Amino acid sequence: MDFEIIKSLLNEVDTKIVLLVIDGLGGLPMVEGGKTELETANTPNLDSLASKSNCGLSEAISPGITPGSGPSHLALFGYDPLKYQIGRGVLEALGIGFEMTKRDLACRANFATMKDGIITDRRAGRIPTEKNEQLCKLLAEKIGKIDDVEVIIRPGKEHRFVVVFRGDGLSDGLTESDPQKPGLKPLKIEALNEGAKKSAEIANKFIERVNEVLKDERPANTALLRGLAKHPDIPSMKEVFGLKTAAIANYPMYKGLARLVGMDILETGSTIESEFNTLEKNFAKFDFFYVHIKKTDSYGEDGNFEAKVGIIEEVDKFIPRLEALKPEVIVVTGDHSTPAKLKAHSWHPNPFLLYSPVCLADKVQVFSERECASNGGLGRFPATEAIPLMLAHSLRLNKYGA
Amino acid sequence: MDFEIIKSLLNEVDTKIVLLVIDGLGGLPMVEGGKTELETANTPNLDSLASKSNCGLSEAISPGITPGSGPSHLALFGYDPLKYQIGRGVLEALGIGFEMTKRDLACRANFATMKDGIITDRRAGRIPTEKNEQLCKLLAEKIGKIDDVEVIIRPGKEHRFVVVFRGDGLSDGLTESDPQKPGLKPLKIEALNEGAKKSAEIANKFIERVNEVLKDERPANTALLRGLAKHPDIPSMKEVFGLKTAAIANYPMYKGLARLVGMDILETGSTIESEFNTLEKNFAKFDFFYVHIKKTDSYGEDGNFEAKVGIIEEVDKFIPRLEALKPEVIVVTGDHSTPAKLKAHSWHPNPFLLYSPVCLADKVQVFSERECASNGGLGRFPATEAIPLMLAHSLRLNKYGA
Secondary structure, eight states, rough: OOOHHHHBBBOOOOOOOOEEEEETTOOSSSTTTTTOOOHOOHHHHHHHHHHEEEEEEESSSSOOOOOHHHHHHHTTTTTOOOTOOHHHHHHHHTTTTTOOOTEEEEEEEEEEETTTTTETTTTTTTTOOHHHHHHHHHHHHHOEETTEEEEEEEETTTTOOOEEEEEETTOOOOSOOOSSTTSSSOOOBBBBGGGGHHHHHHHHHHHHHHHHHHTTOOOOOOEEEEEEEOOOOOOEEEEEHHOOEEEOOHHHHHHHHHHHTTTOOOOOSSSHHHHHHHHHHHHGSSSSEEEEEOOOHHHEEEEEEEHHHHHHHHHHHTTHHHHHTTTEEHHHHHHHOOOTTTTTTTTTOEEEEOOOOTTTOOOOOSSSSSHHHHHHEEEEEEGGHHHHHHHHHOOBOOOOOO | OOOHHHHBBBBBOOOEEEEEETTHHHHHHHHHTTOOOOHHSHHHHHHHHTSSSSSEEEEEESSSBBBBBHHHHHOOOOOOOSSSSHHHHHHHHHHTOOOOOEEEEEEEEEEEETTEEEEETTTTOOHHHHHHHHHHHHHHHOOOOEETTEEEEEETTEEEEEEEETTOOOOOBBBOOOOOOOTTTTOOOOBSSSGGGGHHHHHHHHHHHHHHHHTTTTSSOOOEEEEEEEEEOOOOOOHHHHOOOEESSSSSSHHHHHHHHOOOOOOSSSSSSHHHHHHHHHGOSSSSEEEEEEHHHHHHHHHHHHHHHHHHHHHHHHHHHHHHHHOOOEEESSSSSSSTTSOOOOOOOOOEEEEEESOOOHHHHOOHHHHHHHHHOEEEEEGHHHHHHHHHTOOOOOOOOO
């Protein structure tokens, strides 16, 4: 739905929405004819909630397209993930918990080994993280600024680090310096449009400075830059949907994604219980809460079916506490599927339930992929429709036309 | 579907379509776990029709968006309501039964009270309708024309009236004169684009003339103009869908909407029975009949669950007479939902059935929101798809491509 239309319909009311994202929730049976993780899990509370909800299957991007966490979350937050693209550098910066500003251009960087101008190892022998941290500290000391642009350097794991250029007039639309295989020269970073020329110049000067500072280091004596990307120009959920929003998430990437759309990030602990404690403590202060459960996805990626089932069952125990808060709308869904069978994100649509006192419950009695498919009144639908549905059910949208 | 494609596929055949719109049909249970109005109603004939129909849930605009009657009807008539917008002034004119032409610019007008150039009461103390009628007559006598533009004035209820400017070169894209709250000067009407300059000039001159004519009246001594809108440039259903169309409706607004898309308006009485009599009497003369039942919506808006159930049951009794006419296609649906629980239009999708001897009946056995949701073969779909489905099932569309 066009943002201008949504904005023109917004109604100021004091109602609350909780979006509970169980990351990678959807799954597959390990053997043909078997049950999925969600079907296997004993979830009396989710089933009871589903039986009074409007259910369906959501898709973040398009049928058959497996989403990364960036686009899958943007879709659930109401943004067309094909229109609002988050560059790889930005995701990397968010992933290490770096707080980006709108003036920032971020890159994924690798320490690498160069000999006689030729890259001999693109990962510098996967140097230990401690060495990475030392080198980042050294670079930060030596390269504080390039021209009028501030340079911020943050270590990641092994050979990976993040470089953020902060200044005016930076823009994306840049090639990468990584030649993609050893035995080649690093590439000059080039501007793909007129507006990116300054950024290309800064990035190339940065690489020259790195080469000077690290010239006596071995094996990490250069850096390769990839995924150079500007902070996306994305309107906040407050601006577009009129919502005062808060995120309850443990992992930096998800906090970063939430920050991109203007959410306040609430302090919380590393357990599911602490996330629900945080929700309760802050319930009066916001209109919209995004609560993120990470480990279903992690265990899915590990191929650990039983552990994923366990996390779903653990989440189920907190549903009564969520209901007791009496938000006008509760949505429980995944951002994408992560079947343990595939050990990876997948394209399978997400089981989705929307509960509200003014929803028309459908015939779903058990919260599962297949019940949502067969009996869900919402059918299979684009995840970007979730926010308009949440706004409607919390009575936040006026009538369109007379 | 693109109109040019539809037009290129039209097949001339002598088949008939009846679209029965039960206004505000969809509903909600009054208490959680209860039944909707349609589920409560005893509807053996609609259920029997549904059991041999293709069913689903239609949405006029977009998921979560509550439609007004204008856009919701346009969608059912096959027009994208976001593309074909009907201005507020036009709807107001249609609502009082005024027959607009394509040269007309219509406004909602209020009688108001002004003192020393300041609006002191935007509604002139809600003058009685009789007084309104007198003032409209007076204004009509004194202001027949402004420049080359004819001025037509029609009373509404209390302080409300309609002004239609009829002439060449009129256009919308105009600001309003209503300052929105008392204690402020009325605003000058301004053109938002070059083409609307003449219209702005005419509207401002009209207000000056009103002020002269009413200068000794109290409390209604001026007029505020809002929602200035041109007759929409909308192709007729004959032109786009090849249908000779007729409307059977009691209320001016719906006759007006039907007239906008080129329907003939058939004379009918105020009861549901008289509407079906009209259908039978005129059945040979048209290809497509739009039959509108109003009171389901009215009782929904009143919060009168039982009375809404009663109207649905009354409509049900006429279904055998409708079937006896043997139209090639029967569609029964709502334009939007009006749950008595909400006392207002809502965003909930509309139960929809399409019967035709060449439809593939799905598993729906009872005509209800939830049966359509769970067992409807059409799923949840945009209401603009209804007309192409009706054309197809009446064998009016040729194959696309070879």
